[in-house]
Amino acid sequence: MTSTAPHRHRETPGTGPHRVGLVAATAAGRRHARTLAAAWPHARLVEADGVADALRTAWTTCDAVVAFLATGAVVRVLAPLLGDKRTDPAVVVVDEAARHAVALLGGHAGGANPLTAEVAALLDARPVVTTATDAVDLPGLDTLGWPVEGAVAAVSRAILDGEPVRLVADAVWPLPALPSNVHREPPAAGPAAGYRVLVTDRVVPVDDRTVVLRPPSLVAGVGSSRGVAAAEVDALLHRALADAGLSPASLRCLASVDVKADEEGIRATADALGVPLRTWPAAELAAVDVPHPSEVVRAAVGTPSVAEAAALRDGGTLLVPKTASAMATVAVARHAPRGRLAIVGLGPGAADLRTPRAVTELRRAAVVVGLDQYVDQVRDLLRPGTRVLASGLGAEEERARSAVAEATAGHAVALVGSGDAGVYAMASPALEYADERIDVVGVPGVTAALAAAALLGAPIGHDHVYLSLSDLHTPWAVIERRVAAAAEADLVALLYNPRSRARDWQLGAVLATFAAHRPPQTPVGVVRNASRPDEQVHLATLATFDPTVVDMYGLVVVGSSQTRLVGGRMVTPRGYRWRG
Numbered sequence: 001m002t003s004t005a006p007h008r009h010r011e012t013p014g015t016g017p018h019r020v021g022l023v024a025a026t027a028a029g030r031r032h033a034r035t036l037a038a039a040w041p042h043a044r045l046v047e048a049d050g051v052a053d054a055l056r057t058a059w060t061t062c063d064a065v066v067a068f069l070a071t072g073a074v075v076r077v078l079a080p081l082l083g084d085k086r087t088d089p090a091v092v093v094v095d096e097a098a099r100h101a102v103a104l105l106g107g108h109a110g111g112a113n114p115l116t117a118e119v120a121a122l123l124d125a126r127p128v129v130t131t132a133t134d135a136v137d138l139p140g141l142d143t144l145g146w147p148v149e150g151a152v153a154a155v156s157r158a159i160l161d162g163e164p165v166r167l168v169a170d171a172v173w174p175l176p177a178l179p180s181n182v183h184r185e186p187p188a189a190g191p192a193a194g195y196r197v198l199v200t201d202r203v204v205p206v207d208d209r210t211v212v213l214r215p216p217s218l219v220a221g222v223g224s225s226r227g228v229a230a231a232e233v234d235a236l237l238h239r240a241l242a243d244a245g246l247s248p249a250s251l252r253c254l255a256s257v258d259v260k261a262d263e264e265g266i267r268a269t270a271d272a273l274g275v276p277l278r279t280w281p282a283a284e285l286a287a288v289d290v291p292h293p294s295e296v297v298r299a300a301v302g303t304p305s306v307a308e309a310a311a312l313r314d315g316g317t318l319l320v321p322k323t324a325s326a327m328a329t330v331a332v333a334r335h336a337p338r339g340r341l342a343i344v345g346l347g348p349g350a351a352d353l354r355t356p357r358a359v360t361e362l363r364r365a366a367v368v369v370g371l372d373q374y375v376d377q378v379r380d381l382l383r384p385g386t387r388v389l390a391s392g393l394g395a396e397e398e399r400a401r402s403a404v405a406e407a408t409a410g411h412a413v414a415l416v417g418s419g420d421a422g423v424y425a426m427a428s429p430a431l432e433y434a435d436e437r438i439d440v441v442g443v444p445g446v447t448a449a450l451a452a453a454a455l456l457g458a459p460i461g462h463d464h465v466y467l468s469l470s471d472l473h474t475p476w477a478v479i480e481r482r483v484a485a486a487a488e489a490d491l492v493a494l495l496y497n498p499r500s501r502a503r504d505w506q507l508g509a510v511l512a513t514f515a516a517h518r519p520p521q522t523p524v525g526v527v528r529n530a531s532r533p534d535e536q537v538h539l540a541t542l543a544t545f546d547p548t549v550v551d552m553y554g555l556v557v558v559g560s561s562q563t564r565l566v567g568g569r570m571v572t573p574r575g576y577r578w579r580g
Contacts, residue, residue: 018042020115021058021065021089025051029068032098032123036066039122052077064090064106064115071102078105085109092116098123107131108142132160137383139176139364141197147214147249150206158195158209169199172410173215174340174439177366177385201250201334203242214249215337218319221311222256222266223297223329230268236325237269240332244320252335253278255310257285257301265328278310285309292322307331339407339438343427345420345445346374350531353446354378361443365414369403370426371395374416400429407438419447424468424496449494452527452555455537457569459525459557463491464572469506470497476506483510487517492563492572495556498526499547507547507556514558515542523559523570526550539570 020043022033030045037043046062048054051069055077058065067074071093082088082105090110093102101119103112113129120127133140133156141156142148158165159182167184182197196210201217220237241248254270254277256263261279270277282302290312293304303309307322311333320332342361347353362368362381372390382388389402403415403426417425427442434440453460465486471479486493493514499507511524520543528536528551538549542558550556563572 018064019062020044021046021062022068023051023054023058023065024068026068026096028096028098029094032068032094033066036119036122056081059089059091062089064092064111066092066094066115066119068094068096068098070095071104074104090115092119094119094123094125098125100128101125102128103130107134108140132156136160138179139383141211141213144175144213146216148211149214149249150211151208152211154208155195155197155211163195165195165197167197167199171199171337172339173199173337174407174410174412175199175366176364176412177383177387179384182385201247203245203247214247216250216252217334217337218246218250219252219311219314219316219333219335220254221307221309221313221322221331221333222254222260222269223301223306223310223322224256224260224263224266225327226263228263228265228327230265230272232325233265233269233328233330234272236323236328237330240320240323240330244332246319246332248273251275255280255313257282257303257306257310259301260306280310280313285313288312291318337410339410340412340441341403341407341430341434341438342412342414342441342443343421343430344414344416344443345422345425345447346377346416346418347446348419348448348451348531349377349529351377353451353531355443355445358443358445361414361441362416365412367403367406367411367413368416369399369406369413370416371399371418374418378416396426396429400426401433403430404433404438407434418445419449420445423447423449423466448496448527448530448555449557451530452494452525452557455527455530455535456525456539456557457566457571459523459559459563459570459572460492460494461572461574462560462562463489464494465489465491466494466496468496469499469503469510471503471506479506480509480513483513487514490517490560490562492560493558495558497552498554498556499550500552507550511542511545511547511558518542518559518561522561523563523565525557525559525570526554527557528554530555539565539568 020040022036022043022045024030024033033045046054046058048057055067059078059081074093085106086109088106088110090106090112091104092112092115093104101116103116106112113134116127116129141152162181165182167182168187170187198204198210198212199215206212238248251273253275256266256279258279258281260266267277286303288309290305290308292308297306298304307329308331311331312318316333316335318333322329322331344358344361346358359381362378363383367387368382369389372392375388375390391399403413407413415426415430421427467482469479522542524540524542524545526538559570560572563570
């Protein structure tokens, strides 16, 4: 399978080709602008005969504008240019001293709110965001990543005011947590009274109390003759959708056979819709059961169906059988919601070692699963209405099963763990149960080993190995063989789960194994609760190290034969020749 994937939504300056115009009138403003330009390759200082002309130029040529000007001045210049918030550029205003970065225009639709946070971070300023949903920590209906139609402002205001709002959907979609006044109901729950949020791919009437969210539920299979025009493909697809009462805003992708991956008419249609084009080998499409196979098509491209088979390649229900124009064929299938499981590493404990991506995933989750003490670390980050499934030590399998079950039911789930979730943590047990019905997102975190190494100095500057001394899931004989191999290979060893009340002799035995292969003066360090308030660091050598200073909250680092203590820090030389 191949895929080309244009984006429906603007990207932030730090992550993609987002054209940012910087406008400044003073030397201080230009200095701040240069700071942003140095960090963002696609940002540029816009200059003209005057600052007003520069601001107008940035407005018409850029996706976002950062103005180092007074708010009033920016308002007076841009007010006559305002059009539609869905297409107008984002505007952020920064004061002369760079004390505040203010999201002025396009907070949600234009991306000014996240842009403001980035500007503030780079300039050490305070971000000022005044959109109501952000102020009270609720997800905006126009920030969920799906096309939205209808009375967004009215329904958002009702949610903010605590009025009853019905969430009407015929399936569970991975939406973020919503407040308790938003009640989920099936489509046949009664008359359309009061405020509603409809989640549907169907064309429906919309009143002044209704918002329609368009889920990515439709896949359009497309076949064509060589050289088909984009206009023909587009017209046929829109006609087929309209005849079936379906919204093109719910298209997940266009799909076709591999030989059409470079068909410009199909590619241009996908680009215009802002969806990816996915293509499949003919042999895979030939294996899909379709209602209208054609031997003529098989002779031409190697599969008896392109449009229907591509629409149904990943399952689904055929809503629009193949329909054709002179040079194109389309079919449309509806696909069930895919739940979302984010496996999130929270880092070693300190909030400032938690990644921004981890925070983002926690805030987009409707369900958070984790060890109780880890969940407690991030409760302040969870949105109102988030359902929390916390459990104690020893319930790892239960947590993994619960997280996967919630995601399989269609929810947006965050499964949290300390450090990196893939290192002696929850990623492995969860992914043993996860299957192709859910989308999985891994969020890396700063490991305990990295945090400990930073406190000890530079012990892992050369080859190293992670070893867990817990024999709960691994027989001790296997652990012994691995320790012996690491000792003989002269690798720096980072020992997880080194000692507990029930396992009080194994660490001493492991250190004896290392001592048989390394000098007695080899440095050994232990860090307890790295990056937490009761953090402790202890340095010794293989000859002097006392295993009783270690408990289950510690991590032990055993140096290689080349590791040295330099200035009270562990250093494993990288081997650079210039040191000689």
